[in-house]
Amino acid sequence: MDLNTVTTLRTARTRDDLRLEPGETVLAGGTWLFSEPQLEVSGLVDLTTMGWEPWTIHDGGLSIAATCTIAQLLEPPAPPDWAAAHLFRECAEAFLMSFKIWNTATVGGNLCLALPAGAMISLATALDAVAVIWTPDGGERREPVATFVHGVQSTSLQPGEVLRSIELSTAALRARAAFRKTALTPLGRSSSVVTGRLDLDGRLTLGVTAATPRPHVFHFGHPPTDDEVQRAIATVDAWYDDAHGAPDWRAAVTLGLAYEVCEELRS
Amino acid sequence: MTISVNGQAHDAEPRPGQCLRTYLREQGSVEVKKGCDAGDCGACTVLVDEMPTHSCIFPAARAVGRDVTTVAGLGSPDHLHPVQRQFVEAAGFQCGFCTAGMVVTASTLAGVGSDDLPRVMKGNLCRCTGYRSIRDAIAGRVNTASPSAGEAYGSSVAAPAGARVVTGREHYALDGFGALDEPVTGLLHLKVLGSPHAHARVAAIDVSRAAALEGVHLVLTHRDVPDVLFSTGRHEDRLDDPDDTRIIDPVLRFRGQRVAVVVADTVAIAEEACRLVDVTYEVLPAVFDAHEARVAGAPLLHGDKDPLHSRISEPGRNVVAQMHDEHGDVTAALEAADAVVSGTWQTARVTHAALETHGARAWIAGDGSLVVRTSSQVPFLVRAELARLLDLPVEQVRVVVGRVGGGFGGKQELIVEDLVALATLRLGRPVQHELTREDQFTIVPCRHPMTVSVTLGATADGTLTALQLDVVTDTGAYGNHGPGVMFHGCHESVAVYRCDNKRVDAEAVYTNNLPSGAFRGYGLGQVIFAIESAMDELARALAIDPFELRRRNVIVPGDPMIVTAVEEGDLTYGSYGLDQCLDLVESALGSGRGEVAPDGWAVGTGSALAMIATVPPRGHFSHVTVSVTTDGTYSVDVGTAEFGNGTTTVHVQLVAQELGTTPDRVRVRQSDTATSGYDTGAYGSTGSVVAGKAVHVAAERLRSDLLARAGRRAGVAAGHCVLGPDGVEVPGGRVLAFGELFEEQISATGSHDGTPRSIAFNVHGFRVAVEPSTGEVRILQSVQAVDAGVVINPEQLRGQVEGGTAQGIGSALYEEMTLRDGEVLTRTFRDYRVPQMADVPTTEVLFADTVDALGPRGAKSMSEAPYNPVAPALANAIRDAVGVRPHELPMSRDRLWRMLNP
Secondary structure, eight states, rough: OOTTTOEEEEEOOOOGOOOOOOOOEESSSSSSSSGSSOOOEEEEESSGGGOOOEEEEEEEEEEETTTTTTHTOOSSOOOOTTTHHHHHHHHHTTTTOOOHHHOBHHHHHHHHTTOTTOHHHHHHHHHHHEEEEEOSSSSSSEEHHHHHHHEEESSSTTOOOOOEEEEHHHHTSSSSSEEEESSSTTOOEEEEEEEEEOTTOOOOEEEEESSSSOEEEEESOOOOOOOHHHHHHHTTEEEOOOOBHHHHHHHHHHHHHHHHHHHHHOO | EEHHHHHTTEOOOOOOOOOOOHHHHHHHHHOOOOOSSSSSSSTEEETTTTTTEGGGBHHHHGTTTTTEEEEHHHHHTBBBHHHHHHHHHHHSSSSSSOOOOOOOOHOOTTOOOGGGGGHHHHOEEEEESHHHHHHHHTTTTTBBBBOTTTTTTTSOOOTTTHHHTTTTTTTTTTSSSSOOOOOOOEEEEEEEEOOSSSEEEEEEEEOOHHSSSSTTTEEEEESSSOOOOOBOOOOOSGSSSSSOOOSOEEEEETTTTEEEEEEEHHHHHHHHHHTOOOEEEEEEOOOOHHHHHHHHHHOSSTTTTTTHHHHHHHHGEEEEEEEEESSSSHHHHHHHHEEEEEEEEEEOOOOOSSSSEEEEEEEEETTOOOEEEEEOOOOOHHHHHHHHHHHHOOOGEEEEOOOEEEEEEESSSSHHHHHHHHHHHSSSEHHEEEEEEEHHHHHHHHEEEEEEEEEEEEEETTOOEEEEEEEEEEEEOOOHHHHHHHHHHHHHHTTOOOOEEEEEEEEEESSSSSEEOOOOTHHHHHHHHHHHHHHHHHHHHOOOOHHHHHHHHOOOOOOOBBBSOOOSSBBBOOOOOOOHHHHHHHHHHTTOOOOOOTTEEEEEEEEEEEEEEEESOOOEEEEEEEETTTTTTTEEEEOOSSSSSOHHHHHHHHHHHHOOOGGGGEEEEEEEETTOOOOOSSOHHHHHIHHHHHHHHHHHHHHHHHHHHHHHHHTGGGOOOETTTTEEOTTSEEEEEEHHSSSEEEEEEEEEEOOOOOOEEEEEEEEEETTTTTTTTEEEEEEEEOOOOOOOOOHHHEEEEEEEEOOHIIIIIOOOOOOOEEOOOOOGGGGGGOGHHHHHHHHEEOOOOOOOOOSSBOOOOOSGGGTTTTTHHHHHHHHHHSSSSOSSSOOHHHHHHHHOOO
């Protein structure tokens, strides 16, 4: 929809361009920004003109720029030993919207929006991704995406900070991974997403998103038993309550999905 | 730098916050539709450098230097793109408002298999079709036919507007017609400041800051509107609906109700001015529960109104309409019964989700009359009420309706027209008011939520002896359609059963929620959900097969129709196919057809029936003219509106059949109060049986006239002449061309008054699988049998049944508007689950073989009815599968899980 309070649009080319004036906000894909009234916003600063490479494969793993679209995310030629690479497509399919939105929506936009059902949050937490954040002093800081997302539409981004990229390690990408999603309809907005990652050293990481206001990540030194899974899930302090499922149901189906994920990774 | 649209360069610079959709429409590409304006529905899909893109969430500035292709750029009516041709040939649309986006998206799907369609099409919503015909279109299946002259009736003739719809050329309310003397410049835009409170009084209002804003032309408050009460609900008899609404009222009874209205040069300025209106509210106590609203001491919504003048049953108890009546002695019958079952069922708030929002544009014509172009099911009723509200002679008001982008009852309301009319009269300039999707959720009337208690008693042999009903409907802040929905809801649902003792207690109750209104089925679906669930329970209590129990107790020709008294009205057995419908569904469910259940899931079957009158009661009128010109082209002038119900096709078929021609030689001009005879409007499924009947009468008269003229010319009896597409053949084989029979054009008129009325039937059956640990329901088989009399157009009828079933599945499993203290929380499609392609199974559609004595050529109406039996059939199947009965809609996964894991 038209953002009728917006009177300026700047295209960012340099880091200096990212210093925001009062009322300005960063525009990435725009698929959410243009989907709701934004009465507090008077100016947009287009991040997609920064010219960032959508993704780079390097020795340490994979760097994904904040402006990488979902369609571009599905492009990297995953080396054969990236056993977890199927998560990229599974998470892309977890978007409520179809493939059309992949051409416009960005990885960084989805992370910074910080909705519980954010499919890129599921992906990033599953793979222990680290967010690279440009700070206003010209420096940068790094933080796991799992803590970068604080809650519903809340992140650790401070005024003047910009999400630059996320980093995925080769070790995580080489792990075996499993993905489960449930919603109130067959292809609906995620009510619960559970991811699992079994590292080559036998450690297992379980991620819960969509069902909770913020991502939850559980680390096990070994593939957990159902009992251990149950105890871990029981530590979740709050289950999300919105139009996409009641909290008690979300807790129940999440546990079921977690059992399935661990069973798949144990086998 | 320019934006290329369909190969043409546009150098208009996009505004900084503008999305591509509005840019394209401002540049004249009105084929790009707004369904949601939030990226959720896909109606606005265009190609940007060949990539399918939701243009409503794509910054227009980003299109600079790129090539945009819209549905109009893919092909034209004379040169259809292959996908466009497929949508026409498959009948892959109804209202056609989603079609532009469907076609553009589908044009990018080369190589996608049919199993993968639900996934790739999940970004495109269609409210009308139920998606089967869209799947067929994408797969290239042909469902339509081109009948020979005089053989159109009963043939799957394609919708006449098809080629225009699939290429984006068909005009909806705000697309501009061109043909009318509408000003093309100087259009002003209207926005409404809505109440932030559920119940409040405007203590003070100061519009000076708003009025001073540059570009603002008019600010209206409650002080500036006529002091007249009306109802947004529209009926043939305006006295059917309570006069409880003011154009702008100083008392605000729900969140979002009009507080002030701004007209400005642009939407942006009007919105800004709304934020500058200074209002002091005196907040009043509010009530949000229909049961609490009836309790003594509850805040009164319309306690200030005169019950007689406003036609409110008991303003002192928040009751707008009520019915308390009995036939026989229910108490005694229940005491004597061998089996008694009872329960209380609750339905949810549902939004119509027509893809085209309400919107209207008004201007002053050259002759000084007021023209209002709007998206309405009832142009003549809107005209009458506008004239009354604005104190104008009805002849000075013209209401024009183009193709309507979906209705489902929601456009049997006067929601935007009064404001544009008033503003245009004040300013003398054209004014447009277009609702947002959020408005559709928050201020446009929704389906009535109902609490329905049913008690049934029966003898051991399965004879129903007592039927007791208690209905409470939440009609929200205003009573539009509240009485009608309540009475109708308790009518055919009860009358369909032969039972000596019946009692109905029903009340329609005001609350401080958004108003409820007319919705497909008009109350029947909610009450049928309860009664048919109870009948299923009774079958279990008696250990009688549910089909058999219904056969023993449904009315058959000769039985009186009784709610709480023998009906003395005009409702008759014009035909009867309920027995066939029951047999057809029972046989289909027993056939073993359908999907296989996943391992470990609980499986069950269920069914439900529904009866509906073919025409609304108390008069429904249509006056039609059918004309022929010397080249053998026929035209039909008819007042009813086309909103995807397919009546235009039906009217073409009736004329082509009667006048021995082919459908392509018949034109329909419709829904313009200046060009056609009076028509009550498109509600109650009347497009075929009232307007269609009038078309048929006019066509018969024109045929008689043509034959008589030919007979006189040839000197033979008219009965020896045969009308064909090129003229009249007289004995000896000579064909008298139309030009030999008359000069220029001749016409005949026909009319129908909607009485007497017949009854139609629907029976739905489901087999489902349920996963108890998640509450997931999978529909393995879906079958609906309908008694629509003689089938006019099999493909269209199938489409109506499939669309009604899809909407029914939405209401039964997925859709729910949630409110908190009167505030609507579900304000976007992404938070409200209109069924996607993936959510709707294939439904087997079966037709009873009957011929109606009343309808045109033996046909009955069948547009809203298919919705009605779906929810109870599904509930009964779920009950059969899991052993616990659902009592609340929607039967969402979380609700079912909780029901099974208490």
